[in-house]
Amino acid sequence: MEETPLEKIFETAMALTPEDRRRLLELLILSSPAIEPRKTLEQMAIEQGKRPLDFAEMRELGAFFPEDESIDELVRTVREFRRDRSTRSLG
Secondary structure (H helix, E strand, C coil): CCCCHHHHHHHHHHCCCHHHHHHHHHHHHHHCCCCCCCCCHHHHHHHCCCCCCCHHHHHHHHHHCCCCCCHHHHHHHHHHHHHCHHHCCCC
C-alpha cells in the first residue's frame, strides 16, 4: 500500500528533534484560525476572576477559630457544624 502525502509528512515530522516538533506545532497553530493556541495557567486564572493568594486575607478568614485550639478540635467542630441540622434549610 502506498503512503499518502500526509503519512509522509507525519513520518518526516516524527523524525524531527523534540524542539523542532514543538516549533512545528507552534507554526501550525499560528497558521490555522481553526486551532486556538493553548492558554497559559495565568491567562485561565484571569479569565476565571482568580488572583494570587493573599496570606494575610487567608489568616483573617481563619480567625473564627481560636489559635490555642488544636487542629483535631477544629476538625471536630467542623463535623459538628455539618451534623447540626438546626441551621440548615431545605426550602
